[in-house]
Amino acid sequence: MSPTPENASPTPKRTPTVSAVIAAYNRAPELRTAINRLLTQTLAPMEILVVDDGSTDGTDQMMRTEFGPDRFPQIRYIRQPHNAGLILARNLGFVNTTGDYIVSVDDDSWFEGDDGLARCVEFLEANPDVAIATCNIETPDGMIYYPRNKEPFEVPWYAGGGHVLRRSAVDRIGLYIPEFYRQGEEKDRCLRLMGAGMRIIALPHIMIYHDKCMKGRKPGLERFYNHRNDLIRELARCPAGMMPRRLLRVWAGNSWKNLRQGPRTTDLKILMALPEIIRLGRKYRKPLPPEIYRRWLDLVASAAPATKPPPRTASTPVTAAGPTAVRQD
Incomplete structure (x- = not known):
């Protein structure tokens, strides 16, 4: 093999690709905001796939007129004929995208900062043993999942409506169990990822605002x-x-x-x-091996339980999203 010339240019670093998946159901106004916030990210997804789970509120019309391929060729829209469940929609989104990383947001959630997605991908690129980076979540009542200044730490589950996952990790352990229909899919995936030697890390400094629209919630x-x-x-x-x-x-x-x-x-x-x-x-x-399962249970035991924000008072600071409250670990 001939030696590399001293003046040869270094091989350029490959830029990771990112796909976005949004499972939607009867929340057209909130979905519009979620898509627009993804479009303004400094690291914009190369593709945004919206999986409509049988909406009847005009979501189909909005997607075709406001986000059609003539205006936004990177946005694709799949409409299910009936409500088949959130988990099936997310599985469908995964197998119909190609990015190295997949960002998943709900149809009523979005990054608060324009560089949130870029910072998630940067963290994952620097930590190849991390399968999923889960963001901090803020809700309209002022609740925040983690103190914003907390360092990244390992968690036993992630926010289904605000995370970035490594495609190769899911290729390795498989899709969500489709029969779950809704709820609890994140815990099962985390167990399987831990069994494969990977970690799930919370990034408390990267905020997702979850509007928690009550339409469709039962x-x-x-x-x-x-x-x-x-x-x-x-x-x-x-x-x-x-x-x-x-x-x-x-x-x-x-x-x-x-x-x-x-x-x-x-x-x-x-x-x-x-x-x-x-x-x-x-x-x-x-x-799973007992030692892996016990480690998951240890992480569960150390996770802070969900708490309601304190009652709003005259001294409670208010943001555009509502009063600010931090859940304590």
Whole structure:
């Protein structure tokens, strides 16, 4: 092999590519904001894929007239004929994009800063063992997930509506379990990623504003799927020796939440769904090594529980998004 000439130009560093996926359902005004905020990022996605989960509020018309390919060739729009669930929409978005990284935002969430996406990708490029960078989330009531000045740290799950993932990591461990339909998919993916030797890191200094639009939200349905999918996850991933204790703890914890928040029929629905829960747990059964599962549980135990922001007072600072409150770790 001939030596490289001293004056030869160095090989230029490859610029990573980024795709964006937005699962949408009946939130046309909020979706418009989410798309526009992605378009103004300093590292703009090379493609933005909107997966419409059967909207009936004019989302289809808005996408075709305001964001059509003649004006925005980087934006693609897929319309499902009916509501097939958030998780299926996100899986569909993943397999129909090609970027090295995929940024996922909800149809009612967006980066607060124009350089948020660029900073996420920069962090992932510098840390190849990190599969997902999850952002800090601010909600209209002033709640903020993490103190803004906290250093990046490992977490047991990520924000489905505000994260950037490494495509090669998902190629390695697989898509979301489609039968989850909604809720709890992030925890199962994190367990599988940890089992493959990768980490999930929170970046508290990168903010996502989550408008938490109530259109399409059904608290009772969310609690049912949280409970159901937690049980499926334990059956699929928990080591056999830890299974009885974990199932009991998950059932008791979710039942207590249902008792406090209602509706009271959620546990009855879970009992009726037990045959399906057991079937899906067996279908996807691939337990993790006990040491990996215990490390995930340690991260869960150290995660700060969700808290409501304090009541607003005259001294509470107010931002454009509402009063500022920080959840304490």
